[in-house]
Structures are given as structure tokens and as C-alpha cells.
Amino acid sequence: MNGSVIFKYANPTQFMSLSKAMLPWLLVLTVASFGIGLYGGLWVAPPDYQQGETVRIMFVHVPASWMAMAAYSFMALASLVGMVWKHPLADVAAKSAAPIGACFTFLALVTGSLWGKPMWGAWWVWDARLTSMLVLFFLYLGYIAIWQTIEEPIKAGRVAAILAMVGFVNIPIIKFSVDWWNTLHQPASILRADGPAIYISILWPLLVMILSFTLLFSVLLLVAMRSEVIRRRIRSIRMAKIEGFG
Amino acid sequence: MVEFIAVFKRDVRLAAAQGGGLGLAIGFFLIVVSLFPFGIGPDLKLLARVAPGVLWIALLLSVLLSLDRMFQADFEDGSLEQLVVSRAPLEVIIVAKVLAHWVTTGVPLILATPILGLFLNLDEQAFGVLVLSMLIGTPALNFVGAAGAALTVGIRRGGLLLSLIVLPLYVPILVFGVSAIQSSLTGPSGSLQTMMILGALTLGSAALAPFAAAAALRVHLR
Numbered sequence: 319m320n321g322s323v324i325f326k327y328a329n330p331t332q333f334m335s336l337s338k339a340m341l342p343w344l345l346v347l348t349v350a351s352f353g354i355g356l357y358g359g360l361w362v363a364p365p366d367y368q369q370g371e372t373v374r375i376m377f378v379h380v381p382a383s384w385m386a387m388a389a390y391s392f393m394a395l396a397s398l399v400g401m402v403w404k405h406p407l408a409d410v411a412a413k414s415a416a417p418i419g420a421c422f423t424f425l426a427l428v429t430g431s432l433w434g435k436p437m438w439g440a441w442w443v444w445d446a447r448l449t450s451m452l453v454l455f456f457l458y459l460g461y462i463a464i465w466q467t468i469e470e471p472i473k474a475g476r477v478a479a480i481l482a483m484v485g486f487v488n489i490p491i492i493k494f495s496v497d498w499w500n501t502l503h504q505p506a507s508i509l510r511a512d513g514p515a516i517y518i519s520i521l522w523p524l525l526v527m528i529l530s531f532t533l534l535f536s537v538l539l540l541v542a543m544r545s546e547v548i549r550r551r552i553r554s555i556r557m558a559k560i561e562g563f564g
Numbered sequence: 565m566v567e568f569i570a571v572f573k574r575d576v577r578l579a580a581a582q583g584g585g586l587g588l589a590i591g592f593f594l595i596v597v598s599l600f601p602f603g604i605g606p607d608l609k610l611l612a613r614v615a616p617g618v619l620w621i622a623l624l625l626s627v628l629l630s631l632d633r634m635f636q637a638d639f640e641d642g643s644l645e646q647l648v649v650s651r652a653p654l655e656v657i658i659v660a661k662v663l664a665h666w667v668t669t670g671v672p673l674i675l676a677t678p679i680l681g682l683f684l685n686l687d688e689q690a691f692g693v694l695v696l697s698m699l700i701g702t703p704a705l706n707f708v709g710a711a712g713a714a715l716t717v718g719i720r721r722g723g724l725l726l727s728l729i730v731l732p733l734y735v736p737i738l739v740f741g742v743s744a745i746q747s748s749l750t751g752p753s754g755s756l757q758t759m760m761i762l763g764a765l766t767l768g769s770a771a772l773a774p775f776a777a778a779a780a781l782r783v784h785l786r
Contacts, residue, residue: 464729
């Protein structure tokens with residue numbers, strides 16, 4: 319990666335003005351995308367011949383799980399950038415992404431559970447995918463807890479970055495072990511994604527919804543990053559005041 | 565290498581001299597395992613079925629309980645700083661400390677498991693696999709735990725945070741540890757594959773975790 323490109327937006331002041339200009343446009347785009355996606359998902363897409371109307375949960379569930387994974391990857395990548403290049407905004411980005419990612423993970427778990435009730439007859443099934451999502455949720459919680467317990471932001475950023483990367487290395491291992499565990503305990507009784515080929519009328523709303531969730535993530539991320547930058551400024555002003563009096 | 569042996573010996577001696585920590589861990593292990601029959605009833609068949617999982621979870625919790633002492637005591641009396649500035653790479657020192665920790669807590673706990681297996685009516689023919697799977701798998705608990713302990717060293721209420729961080733990472737070790745025992749109960753040679761995966765987890769964590777732990781310690785002592 320070219321260092322100069324990374325550092326062009328490293329200046330928090332520049333980030334603040336740029337993000338301020340971008341946010342309204344992004345917001346409009348997100349709302350429009352959600353409008354199209356939800357219309358496609360709730361009205362255009364046909365009900366499934368087996369699952370009926372409940373299949374529409376998919377239009378929230380799949381994008382949420384996708385964003386749950388993507389947000390963690392983003393967090394790990396930002397942590398890496400923060401560790402290697404000491405980029406001042408990378409820590410802010412990683413910290414801000416965590417609660418959003420955790421919410422998406424939670425949303426994926428809840429919608430999965432709601433979908434599971436009519437499909438499997440139980441609110442919670444120890445299905446491999448649900449279980450690895452649950453572990454991902456725990457990883458998010460640990461990461462957020464690090465930020466909450468260490469007060470000094472730079473130190474907290476470093477420690478949290480190491481944890482994010484350790485977690486990222488572990489995600490495939492956890493996924494593999496959960497798949498293994500699941501086949502050990504309950505042989506294939508789960509609905510399969512590869513039924514009949516996905517119709518185009520189902521596919522396009524799904525893709526639009528994934529796009530909407532990605533846009534939503536970037537809007538929320540920018541807002542969270544902006545408030546984190548402001549929070550740090552307030553903190554440093556306070557520190558300067560205390561030192562001035564001392 | 566000299567430093568490696570010196571740190572290893574020092575930690576083993578310290579653990580032997582204090583003694584209390586080990587007794588506590590074994591006591592905890594014993595009590596957790598004996599709570600299960602109270603919780604799920606004295607049905608011997610049911611106990612035999614859940615025994616591998618119960619033993620592994622109790623072992624995992626006992627290791628977790630002893631983790632926060634891995635760096636904390638050295639951090640408090642300042643010797644951790646001496647280790648960080650010493651000639652030997654910090655990663656090597658961490659490997660020595662983890663191995664010492666495993667020898668002084670992991671191994672005694674494992675030696676206690678067959679007795680607890682009797683409590684839970686585990687089939688005797690699984691005892692060998694039980695001990696073997698734990699010998700192969702528990703170093704991974706210590707290595708991954710060392711990274712967690714290093715991340716939380718010197719933090720208020722670090723113990724609770726440590727559990728939150730480390731336990732999700734223990735899922736794969738638990739899965740393969742238990743499945744090694746279960747597959748030995750159903751087939752004669754089914755557990756070889758899971759043993760090899762357990763070994764891979766241990767080797768992988770031994771290769772990667774010291775770097776994460778060293779990076780974390782450097783941040784905390786900066």
C-alpha cells in the first residue's frame with residue numbers, strides 16, 4: 319500500500335471536514351437503497367414454495383450476517399494499519415466499527431432465531447452457522463470490553479488491535495471446529511441453501527439489501543468515528559486544562 | 565537458550581515454593597466436576613455420556629483460573645520489566661514461562677482427571693485417550709491463555725476481562741478434545757484424526773501466541 323495515500327486522510331481535521339461533506343449524500347443513498355431493497359424483498363420476491371412468507375426474513379438475516387463478518391474483517395484490517403503505520407484514525411475506525419459489528423451480529427442471531435422457529439420448530443438450534451455467529455458475538459464483546467477497561471486511548475488502541483488480530487486469525491479455526499462439532503452431534507437435518515437455483519426476483523432484492531446494509535454500516539461508522547474524534551479532542555482539552563492549573 | 569532455561573527453572577521453583585496456587589486449581593477442578601452430578605442427577609448412564617465434555621470444561625476453567633498469575637506477579641514486583649529489557653527476545657522468555665506454567669498447573673490437573681473420570685462413570689478404556697488428548701491439547705490452552713493474560717496484565721478486574729477474551733478462543737480446543745474421547749468410545753482408532761488436529765492447534769498456538777503476548781506486554785510496559 320502506498321504510504322502517502324494512507325496518510326493523506328490521516329489528519330483528523332481533514333477527516334472531519336470530508337466526512338461532514340459526505341454524510342448527507344451517503345445517508346440519502348442508504349435510505350434510497352433500503353427503499354428499493356425492502357420493496358423488492360417484501361413485495362416483488364415470491365414466497366417460497368416450502369417456507370412461505372417466512373423466507374422474507376432472509377432479506378434482513380443474510381445481509382446482517384454478511385455485515386457481521388465484514389465489520390470484523392474491517393476492524394482487524396484497521397487494527398493492522400494502526401499497528402504497522404501508527405495511523406491515528408485507524409484506531410478510531412476499529413473502535414467505532416466494533417459496536418456496530420456487534421449489533422449486526424446480534425441482529426443476525428435474532429433473525430436467525432426467528433427464522434428457526436417456524437423452520438426447525440425451536441427458537442435456538444445448535445446449527446453450525448448460528449453457533450459460529452454466537453462465538454463471533456463473544457469475540458466482539460471481548461474487544462469492546464478491552465476499550466472500556468483501559469482508559470488511556472492510545473494504550474487501549476494497541477491492546478485492542480492485538481486482540482482484534484488474534485481473533486481474526488482464530489475465526490476460520492473456530493468456524494472449522496464448529497462445523498466439525500456440528501456434524502459430530504447432529505447429522506444433516508438442516509435446511510440447505512442449495513435447493514432450486516435462486517430466482518432472479520429473489521436474488522436482486524437480496525443483493526440490494528446487502529448493498530443497503532453496507533451503506534448503513536459506512537454511515538454509522540462515519541458518525542461513530544466523528545464522535546470519537548470529538549470525544550478525544552474534549553479529553554485532550556480537559557487534560558490541558560488540568561495541567562494548566564497544576 | 566540460557567535465559568530460556570533460567571526463566572523456566574525460576575518459574576517452576578517459584579510455583580513449587582508457593583504451592584498454594586496448584587492446590588487451589590486442583591481443588592477447583594475437583595469441586596466443579598463433582599457439582600455436575602448434583603446439577604443433572606446421579607444417573608450413571610447420563611454421567612458417562614457427558615463425562616468427556618464435563619472433564620474438558622472443568623479443566624479449561626481451572627486453567628483459566630490460574631492464568632492471571634502468569635504475568636501479574638512479575639508485573640507487580642517489577643521483574644517483568646527486567647525480563648523485557650533482558651538480552652533474550654521476549655517471545656522466547658514467554659515460551660519458557662508458558663511451558664513452566666503448563667508443567668506446574670496443566671500436568672498435575674491432567675494427572676487428576678482419571679480419578680474424576682471414575683466419579684463420572686467414564687468407560688475405563690477411554691482413560692488412556694482422555695489423558696493423552698489432554699496432554700496434547702492443554703498446551704494450546706496455556707499458549708492462547710498467555711496471549712490473553714498478557715493483554716490484560718495490570719488492568720483492574722483483569723480476571724473477568726481475561727475470561728471474556730480467552731473463552732471464545734478455547735472453543736476449537738474443547739471441540740476436538742471432547743471429540744477425541746468420544747470417538748475412542750465408539751470406534752477403536754477413530755480418535756487419531758482428532759488427536760492430530762489437537763496437536764496442530766497446540767503447535768499453531770505455540771508458534772503464534774508468543775508474538776501476540778510479547779506485543780501486548782511491550783504495550784503495557786511502554
